[in-house]
Amino acid sequence: MAVYTKVSAEEIDAFLTRYDVGTLVSAKGIAEGVENSNFMIETTQDRFILTLYEKRVDPADLPFFIAMLDHLAAKGCSVPPMIADKSGEKIQQLCGKSACLIKFLSGVSVTTPTPAQAFAAGAVLGEMHSALVDFSLERPNSMDHDAWRKLASDCGSEGLDKIFSGLGAIVYSELDELDTAWPDNLEWSVIHADLFPDNVLMLGDKVTGLIDFYFSCSDVRAYDIAVTHAAWCFAEDGSGFDKNISIALLGGYAKSFEISDEEREALPVLARGAALRFLLTRAFDWINTPADALVTRKDPTAFLRRLQYYQKHPEVFNA
Ligand SMILES: Nc1ncnc2c1ncn2[C@@H]1O[C@H](COP(=O)(O)OP(=O)(O)OP(=O)(O)O)[C@@H](O)[C@H]1O
Numbered sequence: 002m003a004v005y006t007k008v009s010a011e012e013i014d015a016f017l018t019r020y021d022v023g024t025l026v027s028a029k030g031i032a033e034g035v036e037n038s039n040f041m042i043e044t045t046q047d048r049f050i051l052t053l054y055e056k057r058v059d060p061a062d063l064p065f066f067i068a069m070l071d072h073l074a075a076k077g078c079s080v081p082p083m084i085a086d087k088s089g090e091k092i093q094q095l096c097g098k099s100a101c102l103i104k105f106l107s108g109v110s111v112t113t114p115t116p117a118q119a120f121a122a123g124a125v126l127g128e129m130h131s132a133l134v135d136f137s138l139e140r141p142n143s144m145d146h147d148a149w150r151k152l153a154s155d156c157g158s159e160g161l162d163k164i165f166s167g168l169g170a171i172v173y174s175e176l177d178e179l180d181t182a183w184p185d186n187l188e189w190s191v192i193h194a195d196l197f198p199d200n201v202l203m204l205g206d207k208v209t210g211l212i213d214f215y216f217s218c219s220d221v222r223a224y225d226i227a228v229t230h231a232a233w234c235f236a237e238d239g240s241g242f243d244k245n246i247s248i249a250l251l252g253g254y255a256k257s258f259e260i261s262d263e264e265r266e267a268l269p270v271l272a273r274g275a276a277l278r279f280l281l282t283r284a285f286d287w288i289n290t291p292a293d294a295l296v297t298r299k300d301p302t303a304f305l306r307r308l309q310y311y312q313k314h315p316e317v318f319n320a
């Protein structure tokens with residue numbers, strides 16, 4: 002359960018008086034997620050999400066995320082805008098953290114996607130990329146190669162090896178290989194960079210919302226395809242690559258936005274990078290999650306298995 006900062010009902014009640022959203026009916030900590038503290042809020046008028054931003058979100062980046070969500074919403078993408086308070090302010094302070102009240106979107110996130118759902122998710126990713134072609138703001142990727150190296154070093158080889166014997170050597174060898182092999186000829190864009198199934202809300206085979214834009218950044222556009230592929234095409238524990246999900250996801254994307262030959266060729270390396278990124282953030286959290294946080298840590302080895310699969314099977318991205 003991701004609640005790092007505990008907020009009392011009285012504090013939420015007082016917080017809501019800043020807005021024109023009715024009065025508090027109920028507030029519950031949300032079970033999913035590992036990054037921020039999230040609460041489901043019901044008022045006399047509507048339902049909302051209250052997010053308090055924790056360690057990996059720099060409050061200075063919130064205006065970028067708000068502008069991106071407003072841009073996507075204006076282009077017809079189903080994303081949840083932040084709510085403005087009575088004075089027009091969207092970014093607040095609550096319990097010493099930056100906080101936003103966010104529109105609640107209906108839908109559920111699937112745990113075992115069907116090919117039809119993967120196709121829909123790929124198509125929506127492509128639509129988002131298409132909508133972002135004329136989005137002019139930029140944000141450096143806070144989870145780039147330098148950040149991966151820092152995460153590895155902060156875990157320490159011993160820390161990594163405690164998670165899985167030999168993991169330190171695997172991680173450092175992959176970091177070196179990816180530094181050399183990373184493509185520098187591909188188009189950049191603002192990307193989501195974390196489009197896991199739990200960040201795609203669906204009803205049946207239809208996507209009802211994309212959420213959790215807090216890793217959005219400027220980077221190689223096809224890296225977003227790689228992240229989404231790594232997140233969607235395996236069993237949760239990283240075993241059992243599902244070829245049909247992969248074909249559906251890539252097919253859905255290609256229906257909405259072109260994958261160039263250069264991008265397709267680079268996808269195996271980009272997917273190894275994606276797998277390493279989530280392996281490392283999960284490994285860092287595995288070692289450093291506060292004992293009193295209401296959070297279920299995510300298994301880093303699930304992304305070690307994905308990394309090893311991509312190392313052995315670059316052909317999964319062939320057209
Ligand atoms: N706008 C929204 N509408 C409906 N539900 C939402 C919304 N935003 C968040 N949620 C719910 O809250 C959960 C956690 O939100 P979110 O994924 O943003 O948290 P996080 O801690 O940043 O997670 P992650 O570990 O994926 O980075 C989601 O899985 C979803 O169930």
Ligand SMILES: N[C@@H](CCO)C(=O)O
Nearest residue numbers: 195197279282283299
């Ligand atoms: N989606 C990520 C959490 C965000 O870094 C994971 O599942 O590890």
